[in-house]
Amino acid sequence: MIESTRLTKRYGDTVAVDDLTFTVEPGLVTGFLGPNGAGKSTTLRMILGLNAPTSGTVTVDGVPFTRRPRGLRHVGALLDAQDVHGGRSARAHLAALARGNRIPPSRVDAVLRDVGLTKAAGRRIGGFSLGMKQRLGIAGALLGDPPVLLFDEPLNGLDPEGVLWVRGLFRKLASEGRTVLVSSHMMAEMEHTADRIIVIGRGRLIADASLAEFSARHASRGVTVHTPDPAALEAVLVAEGASVQREGGPAVSVTGLTAARIGDLAHRHRIVLHELAAHTSSLESAFMSLTADSVEYLAGEPR
Template sequence: MIELAELTKRYGAKTAVDRLTFAVRPGVVTGFLGPNGAGKSTTMRMILGLDHPTSGRVTIDGRPYDRLTRPLTYIGGLLEAKSVHPGRTAYHHLLCLAQSNGVDPRRIDEVLDLVGLTGVARKRPKGFSLGMGQRLGIASALLGDPRILMFDEPVNGLDPEGIHWIRNLMKQLAAGGRTVFVSSHLMSEMALTAEHLVVIGQGRLLADTSMARFIEENSRTFVRVRTPEPERLRDALAAAGVRPEQRPDGCLEIEGVPASRVGELAAEHRVVLHELSRQQASLEEAFMRLTHGAVEYQAREG
């Protein structure tokens, strides 16, 4: 488990992270979202001990990162996939990490096979594509077989097959009881991967909740109905105390009533329906609505 308590980081007069308190628990994929400049990367760097907090604390299974013996066996992190010595092969990069963390060298071949880099194990990563570099970074994170995994933009540079692979890998790791913390700007991908969300803006915590609740609380949910008999349906709904809103395209929109209830009322009054659907915003729409006032760099629409 990763736990943050009043975690704060200031750079001169600028507060990059402002009293963040939340926990990343095992068993689910937790998404970490925020606009550019929100403080996500700074937070992740403090988790790994790369930046020191101005105040507050962050612990990995109850201990700060710098007090972990063999830290790669506790937490594996992917922050900068290209942080590799240019003179070492992929294999020897992993070997250095294994030797410094007391990891059995036989584990190297396992993770290279897992990420699909066995064929280039003896090549230098400076010639790798962005996607291959990402795979090597993921192999480094998995090397110590840790209980906690943290990924920053893990699908960056991956092709569709690679994206599908890392998505399923994160889900499998969480299903096996591991803690998985992932940051990404790809909302569509996050919606398919994460079950829980931590959202920050301007360094402050905005949300710490399930994916379903986040979308529900930050979007408009309604039932859309299309019928050749709109007057009869409106009368049936009105008799039940339901007031639909007529849209320009002729459809009715109904809030606060389940789709099943609308269907039952239509059936009771023998009203023909051509469409009955529950409408809800996407993760991207909900995210934009929540973080609109916390965007540091905002382009003007033309």
């Protein structure tokens, strides 16, 4: 379990993490989400004791991580897949980590096999693609067989097969009772990976809920209608309190009324409908809307 209590980190006048409180439970894949610059990486570094909090506390199974000798046996982490010595082989890199943490050498070949790098074990890391480096970083996180695992943007550079493999790996690790925290700025990916999500923006907590709870609270529901007389339909629906958006041509997007109610009203007013379909906005759209005020850099913003 990871517990953060009023965690704050300041760099001069800049507040990177602001009074952040959350708990990451074992047995679940928890997505740690937010726009770039939201404070996710800084939070992960404080969990691992790489950055000291300005105030507040964060513990792993009730103890600050810095108090644990041979840390890879307690927490496995992938923070930056590029942060490796390019002149070493994959096997040599993992062997060095194993020696420093008193991990049996047999684990090196085991995790190389688990991440699909056995054939590349003797190659220099400098020649690896980003996807291969991500796999090597995951191997390093798994090396000590730890109960707690942290991953920062682990899907970058992976091909579709690699993405599917990582999803399955995270679910397997959580099913074994481990605590799995995965940082990402991509809600669409976490929708397929996480059981629970923590969303932050500008260092502050925005949401902490199960995926189902987040969807129920933030994903909007609406109805798309195709009619040869959109103006007449709009007038009828607005009079009933609906919000109507004309999408051009025969398409109308409606919120505030069910598909059944729209069909009844159209029938009553003799308005022909060619299509009537209820829909729910994607969690990605909900996430983008929720974090819109927390985005640090906006494309096309005025200068």
